[in-house]
Amino acid sequence: MIRLAQVSKTYGKGDNAVHALRNVSYVFPAGTFTAVMGPSGSGKSTFLHCAAGLDRPGSGSVMLGEVDLATLGERRLTELRRQRIGFVFQAFNLIGSLSVRDNILLPPRLAGTRADRAWFDQVVAEVGLADRLHHRPGELSGGQQQRVAIARALVTRPDVVFGDEPTGALDTRTGAEVLALLRAVVDQHRQTVIMVTHDPVAAAHADRVLFLADGQLVGHLDRPTPAEVAARMTHLDDRRAARC
């Protein structure tokens, strides 16, 4: 479980201050799939980075289970991220000179731990990469590369997997496959997935869609259709346009 309490984050000072997050509180229950949406500049990346311990809030607290991330120094925070959090980025972020196998095994290697062999085999089979382990990322399609990134995110059995536009670089069909895989990870392994996306179709794979506007949580939809998500986004964009 991840709990954000009264999280605020301001960039810059004085007249240049940008309040990227304003008193955001939210609890992500374990074993759920959450999408985060909002207009450009509404604070989605800042929210994701604070929740994932990649960035520190200006005020408020982020708890991962019983651990308050604010109490950790940089080294302990890095260790915790390596062991308990998985990341999937839009740009895959694989290492081109390493094989698929070595890319997937990078997090435990960096953490100085050994991957559980049976779990590694299971994850590789589930993402459909068993016959690609000795290839380099450059020899794979975009969808296959993202599946490598998902396997890498899962190999340490993290508490939570964060996705930053994980289908942003993929075509519709390949993106749908990757989303189905994330959905299966939640349903079969009770994994927690939190994903920022601009795409209502992607968001509709989640159990809940959170909406951010001007650094605040302004609502949510449970198990929505893509049309319902798109309608809510249009409403938020209209509201912003009306204020400008």
Ligand SMILES: Nc1ncnc2c1ncn2[C@@H]1O[C@H](COP(=O)(O)OP(=O)(O)OP(=O)(O)O)[C@@H](O)[C@H]1O
């Ligand atoms: N390092 C930074 N320095 C100054 N301002 C920043 C910084 N990072 C983000 N901001 C500002 O904070 C606000 C929220 O940014 P954030 O990237 O979290 O929004 P977002 O919803 O992810 O946007 P997008 O959908 O365009 O990626 C924006 O106004 C942005 O310009």
